[in-house]
Amino acid sequence: MNCCHTKQTHTHTHNTHGHGMGHGDASSYLKRFWIVTVLLVPLTLLHPTVTQVLALPDIAINTWIQFGIATLIFGFSLVFFKHAWHEIQSRQYGMMTLVSLATGAGYTFSVASTFISSLHAEFYLEISTLIWILLFGHYLEAKSSSAAGNALQEVTKLLPQKALTQVEGKEVEVEVSDLKEHDTVIVKPGQKIPADGVITKGSAHIDESLISGESKPIRKEEGDSVVAGSLCIDGSLLITLTRVGEHSTVGQIYTLIEKAGKTKPHSQKIADKASAILTFIAGITALTTLLIWTLVVGETFVFAITLAITVLVIACPHALGLAIPTVTTIATSLAVKHGFFIKDLSKIEHIKKVDYVIFDKTGTLTEGVFGVTGVTSMSTKDEDEILRIAASLEQGSSHIIGQSILSHARSKNISLAQIEHFKNKSGRGVEATIDGVVYAIGNEKLMNELNHSTPDTITETVVFVADKEELLGYITLADAIKESSSQAIENLHSMGIHVAMLTGDNEHVAKKVSTQLDIDLYFANVLPEDKYTHIKKLQDQGNIVLMVGDGVNDAPALTQADIGVAIGAGTDVAVEAGDVVLMNNNPADVARLISLSKKVYVKMIQNLVWALGYNIIAIPAAAGVFALWGFFLRPEIGALFMSLSTVIVVINAMTLKRITL
Numbered sequence: 001m002n003c004c005h006t007k008q009t010h011t012h013t014h015n016t017h018g019h020g021m022g023h024g025d026a027s028s029y030l031k032r033f034w035i036v037t038v039l040l041v042p043l044t045l046l047h048p049t050v051t052q053v054l055a056l057p058d059i060a061i062n063t064w065i066q067f068g069i070a071t072l073i074f075g076f077s078l079v080f081f082k083h084a085w086h087e088i089q090s091r092q093y094g095m096m097t098l099v100s101l102a103t104g105a106g107y108t109f110s111v112a113s114t115f116i117s118s119l120h121a122e123f124y125l126e127i128s129t130l131i132w133i134l135l136f137g138h139y140l141e142a143k144s145s146s147a148a149g150n151a152l153q154e155v156t157k158l159l160p161q162k163a164l165t166q167v168e169g170k171e172v173e174v175e176v177s178d179l180k181e182h183d184t185v186i187v188k189p190g191q192k193i194p195a196d197g198v199i200t201k202g203s204a205h206i207d208e209s210l211i212s213g214e215s216k217p218i219r220k221e222e223g224d225s226v227v228a229g230s231l232c233i234d235g236s237l238l239i240t241l242t243r244v245g246e247h248s249t250v251g252q253i254y255t256l257i258e259k260a261g262k263t264k265p266h267s268q269k270i271a272d273k274a275s276a277i278l279t280f281i282a283g284i285t286a287l288t289t290l291l292i293w294t295l296v297v298g299e300t301f302v303f304a305i306t307l308a309i310t311v312l313v314i315a316c317p318h319a320l321g322l323a324i325p326t327v328t329t330i331a332t333s334l335a336v337k338h339g340f341f342i343k344d345l346s347k348i349e350h351i352k353k354v355d356y357v358i359f360d361k362t363g364t365l366t367e368g369v370f371g372v373t374g375v376t377s378m379s380t381k382d383e384d385e386i387l388r389i390a391a392s393l394e395q396g397s398s399h400i401i402g403q404s405i406l407s408h409a410r411s412k413n414i415s416l417a418q419i420e421h422f423k424n425k426s427g428r429g430v431e432a433t434i435d436g437v438v439y440a441i442g443n444e445k446l447m448n449e450l451n452h453s454t455p456d457t458i459t460e461t462v463v464f465v466a467d468k469e470e471l472l473g474y475i476t477l478a479d480a481i482k483e484s485s486s487q488a489i490e491n492l493h494s495m496g497i498h499v500a501m502l503t504g505d506n507e508h509v510a511k512k513v514s515t516q517l518d519i520d521l522y523f524a525n526v527l528p529e530d531k532y533t534h535i536k537k538l539q540d541q542g543n544i545v546l547m548v549g550d551g552v553n554d555a556p557a558l559t560q561a562d563i564g565v566a567i568g569a570g571t572d573v574a575v576e577a578g579d580v581v582l583m584n585n586n587p588a589d590v591a592r593l594i595s596l597s598k599k600v601y602v603k604m605i606q607n608l609v610w611a612l613g614y615n616i617i618a619i620p621a622a623a624g625v626f627a628l629w630g631f632f633l634r635p636e637i638g639a640l641f642m643s644l645s646t647v648i649v650v651i652n653a654m655t656l657k658r659i660t661l
Contacts, residue, residue, distance in 0.1 A: 029139035032076045036132045040125075043069045047125045063122065067114050070107065070124035077103045077131045092272075093279045095321045099134055101283065102312035103127055109305055123309065126634065130313055133643040163194040166238075179244045187237045195228045196243040204235025271324050271608060278615060282315030289623040306634070310622040314638035319614060319645040323607035326653035331600040338661060339583040340593055347579045348604075350562050351597035353544050357492055357590060358535060360549040360557075361503035361513060362400065364567055365485045365587060370404035370477040373460065377473040384414060386473040390465050392417040393432050393441045401463060402430075404477055427504060427527035429463065441465050444506060445525065461509050481516060484588045489517050491591035498543075502526050502534060502557070531557035548582075548590055565590060592661040599659050607649045614645045 044050055046062045046069075077099075084100035087093055106127035113122045163179060164171050164186040171186060176194045179185070184200065187193055193206075205217035208230040217233055220226060226239060228248040245251050286308040293304035328345050335342050342348065359365050375383040391409030394402035395416060409416070419432040428449070429442015440446055447454050447464050452471040454464060460476045489499050500521040503510050510524035523534045531549075535557055538545050547561035558564030558578050566578035567585065582589045618641060620626070622633045633641070 026139055029135050032079075033132065033135040033139055036073050036076055036128070036135060039069050039073050040128060040132055043073070043125055043128055063114055066122065066124045067111065070110065070128050073128040073131055074103070074107050076135065080134065093276050095275055095279075095316060098279050098282055098312060098316050101286075102309060102316065103131055103134075105305075105312060106130070106309045109309070123306070126309075129640075130638075133640065134316070136643065160192045160194055164188075177245070179241060181241055181244055183241045183244075185239050185241060187232045187239060189232055189234055189236065191232055193226050193228055193230050193232060193237075193239065195241045195245075196248045197226055197239040197241040199224050199226060199237050200240050201238035202236050204237055205233040207231040207233055271320055271611070274612060275320050278315060278320065282312055282619065285315070285619055285623055286311040293624065307622065307624050307632070310633050310638040311619060314618045314622040314633065314642050315615060316642050319607075319611035319642075319649045322646060322649050322653075323611045324604055326650050327600060327603045327607060327656065330653055330656045331596065334596065334656065334659075335593075338592060338596070339589060340596070341581040341583070342579070343581065344579045347563050348597045348600055350544060351546065351580075351594055352601045354497055354546045354563065354594060355543040356498045356500055356538050356545045357594075358500040358502055358538070358545060358547045358557075358561070359519075359587060360531070360547075361501050361505065361510070362479060363550045363585075364548055365501065365513065365517065366479040366481050370401050370461065370479050372404055372408035372475055373478050374476045375473065376476070379470055379472045381472055383473070384412070386465050387412070387475070388414050388417065389434060389439050389472070390441050390463070390475055392419055392434055393430050393439060393465075395419065396422060397430065401461070401477060405463070405475060427529065437467055439465065439467050443504065443525075445527075447471060461505050481513060482585075482587065484586050485517055488587035488589075488591055489519060491588065492594075493518070495591065495594060497594070500534075500538070502531050529556060532560035535560045546590070546594075548587065565593070595661050596659075599656065603653055603656055607652055610652070611645065611649060614641075618642075618645075 043066060045054070045056065046066050048058065050056070051058045051062070080096055080099045080103065083096035087097050106123045110122040110124050110127060160176060162173050163176050165174055165179075166172070166184050166186060179195055185194055185197070189204070199220055199222050201222060203219070203221045206220045206226060207217045208227055220237075225242070226237070228243075228251075243251075289311055290304045290308040293299045293307060294301055328348075331348070332342070332345075375387050377383050377386055381389075387405070387409050391406050391414060394405050397403065397406075417434045419434055421438075422430065422432040424430055425440075425442060425446055428446040429440060431438065431440045433439070440450060441463055443463065444454050447466060450466055450468065452464070452466050454471065454474075461479060462474050462476050464474045465472045492499050498520045499517075500523070501510065501514055501517075501519050502523050503513075504526055505524060507524045510522045513519070514522040526534065535545050535547055539560075539562070544562045546563040546565060547557050548565045548567050549558055550567060558566065563580065564578045565580045565582060567582045567587065567589070580593060582593070618638075621631065622638050624632060
């Protein structure tokens, strides 16, 4: 009854959405925005239209002052050119390429007009206004992109900065980052535990709510394990560290969020492609606009170039570039608050379409804490002897049933025997030799292999004890159903989702739990390695399947499912096979996860439709298609429309923060 757990290797890398923009860039863009705001005041006052309205003197030096101020402002746009160069080098033409084309063309033409008087077409105020709006747009983008970064900061706050260690009997304060495995730390009342470890001295109530979601403090004694980030309430503890840094619980959570930041939903890939296509469309439209208005219509070059620059300005795919990242970063932050870690954001589209949720029974729908309810002899050996054999065989077991039998034997002060030739029978039980006799403990399948018939009237979870000759007896155990399981299944049914259950338990136990919880379909007597086959059958029928397991022996099933969810992973949060990790050991969170994915997807589509729809109307308008009705867009108005579309996308994404799950 041993089980295995695959652990993940972690690597820390920095990642932010967009064009290498993170939280630090947000303040940088905001600073540039305010400087440009100040510079825009004199530039606006020197604009010919403004000087006429305000009856200000229009002197020859005005143009040169405008040139100087606009050049200073243009300097703040060079950051766009830097990012555009990266796009060009990687042949991923997008927003920055277009931004640079628009500002570069407008500024260059204005400078040419300053030095070539016959052109008479300075766009200094228009281009400076565009740069001003773009800086604010990028500030919004960097701000929204820091949502995942905020989640990382929240995780970092779980740990203290300093820790107390013992060196030659004295207390010494050290940086948490300097701690190593096997170090001993002292944690006093009111202090946070700096890394995962085992209590070697003392006892206390520990608040693990920030990690596990369990609001009730847990009493911890010597020998108990404790988790990084949990709070010591009322006792002093000496703790030997077992996992530090990136290998600790908090480190693994941090890694999960970072990795999630590198994944993209399918709709983001659509937006990325659309941005690249839009850049080419805008470039071609701008060139066509210039040629048609000069060569076909016969307008002046200045008029045509104004329209061409407006096309480049209004087509900047800011809204398109932000449509999905703003939603996913807010979704990541929301998920963290609710105890979910969506490791692969591309799964959001699949989660919302789920037809079947399959739960592993033990530890997921049930408490996973078995208690021995009875020992029955079917031979000449008495109950205590059967319990002694069973507990001796389970000495090396990490399975919850084995642990329950051991615990029960210890509570009855039954001494254990030495075992030899131990063999693990995967999914069936164990076998070992005691005093020269080969004994086995396990389920019906193992008994069938030994050619022993088992009673068919048992309705509880049971393990059989036998030797090669006969069935000696059996031990019955009970595992309580979680209070939240019934609500979880009710919520899923209300969404029109079918629920199935997988268990290694016998038909009677599976049916009993299934009936109690109103489960649509159950599979009993399932070996861990066969769980995935039942998932595949449902998939072959055209269902999208979400599998929920504890990540211990469910890896093949979690991988086979369209979405694998590891629930209540506790200190081993980085379950390699799962696409999503639910920190709280609560099956009701699965319904919340599906609800979140549906709402997030709606926001993605809304933003995508708006961003694309805006460009379908805006680009022809900027090119002068509606000129017959006397409608033209100037570059500064184009910049305003472009900025407005960006703000709408960001505000729409921000409304996600108000949703309830």
